[in-house]
Amino acid sequence: MDKGRLLDIFRHMMLIRRFEEAVYDFHEQKLFGGHYHLYIGQEATGAAVMASLRGEDRIFSTHRNHGHLIARGVDPKNALAEILNRADGTNGGRGGTFHLADASAGMPHTSALVGGSVPLAAGAGFAAKLQKSGGIGVSMFGDGCFEEGVVFETLNLARMWALPVIFVCENNTPGAVLKSAGGNNTSNLPEGRVIQIPEALGMECHEVDGGDAEAVDSLFADCATRVRETGQPIFIEALTERWPGNYFSFPSRVTGITQVSMAWDGSSIAGEYEDWFRNHDPVLRFARQLLDRGVANSGDVAGIDVEVTETIEAAKEFALSSPVPGTDSVYAHVLAGEG
Amino acid sequence: MAVMTHAEALVEAIRECMDEDPNVALVWGSLMGVGGNNEHVDHIKADFADRIFHPPISEAAIAAVATGAAMDGVRTIFPMGTASFMFRAWDQIIHEAGAAHYMSNGAVSIPVVFHVVHGLRGGGSVQHSQSPQSMLWNAPGIEIAMPSCPADAKGLMRTAIKSNNPTVFIDHQKLNKRSSEVPDGSYDIPFGVADIKREGGDVTIVAASLQVVHALEAAETLSTGGIEVEIVDLRSLVPLDEEAILASVGKTGRLLVVDEAPPRCSVASEVIATVAEKGMDLLKTPPVRVNRLPVHVPANVVLEDYVGPNTDRIIEAAKLLCH
Numbered sequence: 001m002d003k004g005r006l007l008d009i010f011r012h013m014m015l016i017r018r019f020e021e022a023v024y025d026f027h028e029q030k031l032f033g034g035h036y037h038l039y040i041g042q043e044a045t046g047a048a049v050m051a052s053l054r055g056e057d058r059i060f061s062t063h064r065n066h067g068h069l070i071a072r073g074v075d076p077k078n079a080l081a082e083i084l085n086r087a088d089g090t091n092g093g094r095g096g097t098f099h100l101a102d103a104s105a106g107m108p109h110t111s112a113l114v115g116g117s118v119p120l121a122a123g124a125g126f127a128a129k130l131q132k133s134g135g136i137g138v139s140m141f142g143d144g145c146f147e148e149g150v151v152f153e154t155l156n157l158a159r160m161w162a163l164p165v166i167f168v169c170e171n172n173t174p175g176a177v178l179k180s181a182g183g184n185n186t187s188n189l190p191e192g193r194v195i196q197i198p199e200a201l202g203m204e205c206h207e208v209d210g211g212d213a214e215a216v217d218s219l220f221a222d223c224a225t226r227v228r229e230t231g232q233p234i235f236i237e238a239l240t241e242r243w244p245g246n247y248f249s250f251p252s253r254v255t256g257i258t259q260v261s262m263a264w265d266g267s268s269i270a271g272e273y274e275d276w277f278r279n280h281d282p283v284l285r286f287a288r289q290l291l292d293r294g295v296a297n298s299g300d301v302a303g304i305d306v307e308v309t310e311t312i313e314a315a316k317e318f319a320l321s322s323p324v325p326g327t328d329s330v331y332a333h334v335l336a337g338e339g
Numbered sequence: 340m341a342v343m344t345h346a347e348a349l350v351e352a353i354r355e356c357m358d359e360d361p362n363v364a365l366v367w368g369s370l371m372g373v374g375g376n377n378e379h380v381d382h383i384k385a386d387f388a389d390r391i392f393h394p395p396i397s398e399a400a401i402a403a404v405a406t407g408a409a410m411d412g413v414r415t416i417f418p419m420g421t422a423s424f425m426f427r428a429w430d431q432i433i434h435e436a437g438a439a440h441y442m443s444n445g446a447v448s449i450p451v452v453f454h455v456v457h458g459l460r461g462g463g464s465v466q467h468s469q470s471p472q473s474m475l476w477n478a479p480g481i482e483i484a485m486p487s488c489p490a491d492a493k494g495l496m497r498t499a500i501k502s503n504n505p506t507v508f509i510d511h512q513k514l515n516k517r518s519s520e521v522p523d524g525s526y527d528i529p530f531g532v533a534d535i536k537r538e539g540g541d542v543t544i545v546a547a548s549l550q551v552v553h554a555l556e557a558a559e560t561l562s563t564g565g566i567e568v569e570i571v572d573l574r575s576l577v578p579l580d581e582e583a584i585l586a587s588v589g590k591t592g593r594l595l596v597v598d599e600a601p602p603r604c605s606v607a608s609e610v611i612a613t614v615a616e617k618g619m620d621l622l623k624t625p626p627v628r629v630n631r632l633p634v635h636v637p638a639n640v641v642l643e644d645y646v647g648p649n650t651d652r653i654i655e656a657a658k659l660l661c662h
Contacts, residue, residue, distance in 0.1 A: 032462065033461050033462040033640060034460070034461060034462030034463060034464075085462075085637070085638045085639035085640070085642075086639075091638075093637065093638065093639045093642070094464070094465075094635070094637035094638055094639065094642070095464060095465070095638055096462060096464045096638025096639070097638075098464055098466065098467070098638075099464060099465065099466070099638070111466065112464070112466045112467070113423075113424070113427070113466055114396045115396075116466075144396055145396075147395035147396040147397045148396055148397060148427070149397070149399055149400065324639060324641050324642075325637070325639060325642060327641070327642060327645040329642070330632060330634050330637060330642050330645060330646050331632070331634060334633070334634050334635070
């Protein structure tokens with residue numbers, strides 16, 4: 001057991017949580033408009049996956065991308081500035097919440113179109129193979145992507161051409177009740193499992209509890225090593241819990257600001273979301289694991305929270321003071337070579 | 340006359356057509372992008388449950404399924420949401436729906452309606468702000484409707500559903516919650532008949548969809564400065580009411596076309612080309628187009644507003660044209 005590694009994963013999870021809480025506040029304050037998506041409830045998967053990736057790897061995310069960038073090590077200042085569409089944002093303010101990307105961090109482009117980034121990740125695998133870079137492509141995507149044809153085409157192609165890619169499907173599907181109510185566009189797949197599709201193509205497939213950071217880390221680290229050795233694609237279905245705030249057309253912070261002390265003091269846990277706090281919230285789950293295993297004590301966990309909260313407070317100030325891009329900037333970079 | 344929102348008027352048209360014709364079916368996703376107006380469609384859900392299908396995120400498949408069903412006379416309305424998403428079904432719309440009638444030598448017709456919400460919606464960024472009207476106009480075999488107000492939306496939607504051609508019905512997110520008077524009862528507005536939304540003798544503004552709203556706002560301001568604007572609301576691009584455009588240009592001698600697609604090969608380009616071919620002698624001065632700038636749509640709303648056609652740009656262009 002590598003205590004430092006586990007603590008690092010926890011630190012990233014906590015950082016994502018505080019980041020997303022800040023994004024929620026910004027939206028409530030109407031500091032940015034339009035639709036947006038939060039990564040709350042899926043932190044364990046993103047943080048654990050990134051722990052095994054290297055500089056030469058390429059990661060492609062989706063409309064729900066914030067956590068992936070933070071886990072990858074992108075500075076929350078620039079990520080938050082991008083969400084406010086400011087000049088210091090990762091995309092210079094022109095991408096916004098749907099499109100956070102940072103080429104310098106190996107995340108060159110984020111498509112907000114369902115399934116849009118899955119083939120791009122396979123393209124990164126294709127380039128790595130041709131260039132013998134030693135890198136791999138990683139596609140982080142949701143289960144709803146299986147409703148799009150291009151995802152099947154990509155899985156088939158990756159297998160056929162033996163591309164070094166790991167497809168990480170973060171399945172945050174709503175349960176059967178919500179599905180049958182027909183009220184949510186995501187995951188209207190009939191009974192059956194999305195994992196059966198790559199299985200039918202003969203791809204190595206795994207499923208894992210996406211809310212268990214240590215389990216994801218251990219599986220993904222093993223898969224990353226193997227993909228680098230064999231060059232063959234692997235599919236991982238991370239079964240994540242759907243955060244209760246994610247049942248609405250816009251996120252709703254129904255579970256409040258996360259109280260990390262709930263990990264060691266259950267006395268304040270009650271009410272409608274008690275089950276979430278006790279059994280599902282991945283940040284609290286992992287904190288409890290760290291305590292139970294003696295990796296950290298409650299003071300260590302609280303200390304990490306203080307540290308990341310300060311980081312986010314500084315990032316908020318930075319983002320809020322970052323200027324709006326000048327209107328002349330709209331002409332820049334329509335074509336390469338034009339400045 | 341009842342006052343309705345754009346979204347309500349559209350839903351009313353769909354409800355009437357589903358009531359009148361058991362062959363009308365509806366794919367139930369984010370209907371018309373109406374979002375918060377979903378209560379207007381709850382009664383459709385209840386009344387026509389057997390003709391409503393809840394979609395997965397599969398634009399290409401659904402577009403082609405609706406096209407295949409149309410070959411047997413089922414008239415499917417497929418709201419695709421943001422117009423950007425229709426690119427995922429481009430092949431099916433252009434090569435299947437748009438071509439089947441021609442390829443069958445007229446034996447097969449494709450009565451299907453693809454409803455999309457186009458344009459700058461406030462923070463939509465690059466992948467949720469497309470204006471595909473001119474790209475579609477370049478594809479034969481597809482009718483294109485672009486209403487600007489609730490009354491037109493209702494009458495044009497009824498025509499789209501009854502049409503034996505594939506229709507792309509292009510709405511705008513910023514129109515959905517606007518309200519105005521809608522005539523009582525059922526009525527159809529034929530395609531290819533433009534509407535003069537304001538009469539004036541100094542300059543003709545040709546527009547469709549939200550840009551008609553912007554043009555009307557601009558006309559008010561321009562009028563106080565002594566410039567009287569005539570606004571030709573195209574309502575449909577295919578077929579195009581060339582006569583109405585030429586008649587208005589004949590009256591004013593000046594032409595300004597506003598369109599949310601970028602300028603090259605846009606609706607504005609096509610309208611101006613048409614006038615150049617058929618009414619060059621009517622023009623007192625070179626025509627002007629006001630388009631989205633030829634760039635992608637940035638997420639920042641200040642920049643988004645800057646790249647889009649808006650009331651101020653229309654006013655500025657009209658003044659230059661008249662002086």
